[in-house]
């Protein structure tokens with residue numbers, strides 16, 4: 361029987377659930393830190409590497425702080441995420457701003473923070489110039505179109521709303537240089553939840569090739585290449601994590617082979633991984649409140665797709681452990697459901713599990729990225745708390761659960777006639 365590791369015991373978890381009612385998210389601090397160090401060391405052989413954590417994956421300042429302390433920058437995609445980075449004391453080039461369909465307010469804030477702005481479109485040059493002025497350093501987001509197949513989540517690049525065509529990338533650099541920009545970067549992101557290191561090495565090759573052509577045709581020496589996010593994690597217990605060392609070596613050897621002889625040996629490599637960094641180290645903990653036997657067996661838990669949207673949104677698999685029953689035969693087939701008035705409100709469909717009883721605690725694995733962050737309030741559901749499991753086994757509350765008052769805060773009952 362394939363299982364997944366859990367960083368706490370059933371006894372520990374029951375005690376935590378005494379103080380913090382389910383459902384809640386809990387993150388493994390030691391796991392996140394060790395993993396962050398592993399990523400940095402895999403890319404060590406490169407001349408200069410900087411990882412910007414994709415804030416949207418896990419926008420909790422306590423988690424972000426663990427990563428910033430390991431030397432990570434933050435990759436923000438919206439005004440609120442920029443303000444979050446600012447509130448954490450970051451500014452300048454430790455912030456990457458990778459947005460799309462960007463508002464003027466967002467451009468202004470990004471400029472005020474002196475973040476690296478990653479331009480999604482050629483028309484944004486004028487927008488940025490008019491609203492906040494052009495910075496000295498700017499990144500350009502490339503969409504490789506038919507050069508890359510894309511994947512199930514992000515779609516084929518030609519269908520994707522992100523980035524510029526190749527001819528637009530050249531035009532953007534020329535325009536930016538004419539307008540006084542001095543330092544340039546190149547970005548692309550054409551993968552999501554990808555576990556094959558060769559896919560990334562291949563994408564990097566396309567970017568290096570483009571960097572060489574930009575140098576040849578325009579005489580512009582790019583300063584950095586941002587390979588985006590999108591490294592996958594093994595959601596299924598029979599999958600394996602990506603070999604980061606192999607990826608680091610693959611990119612390093614391309615760098616040496618392709619760039620060094622052409623005078624681009626100093627080109628820096630940036631990334632904006634999210635899922636890879638925190639995904640495996642978050643757990644959604646939920647309790648069984650009803651068991652229903654109609655045309656199928658439904659286990660009703662106190663979490664819903666408002667807590668974890670990925671299964672309903674993408675049909676994504678999240679492994680589920682029934683606490684204390686991990687070793688029992690998985691000889692029952694269940695749908696694990698929430699309480700939304702939506703039939704796709706299911707955390708798992710036709711899942712073989714041990715026999716479940718009322719009150720059992722289920723642990724939903726690999727929810728440390730794009731989990732709590734994607735939560736919503738439909739059906740008046742309130743966002744759960746987030747907890748941090750520390751190295752000594754103690755637990756810190758890093759986000760309290762929403763209350764009904766929080767939910768009503770944006771309403772004004774007084775003004776109802």
Ligand SMILES: *Cc1c(COP(=O)(O)O)cnc(C)c1O
Nearest residue numbers: 414458589590591632633634635
């Ligand atoms: C979502 C996103 C990321 C992070 O993606 P992961 O799959 O979590 O690594 C990075 N960069 C951009 C531009 C994104 O949209």
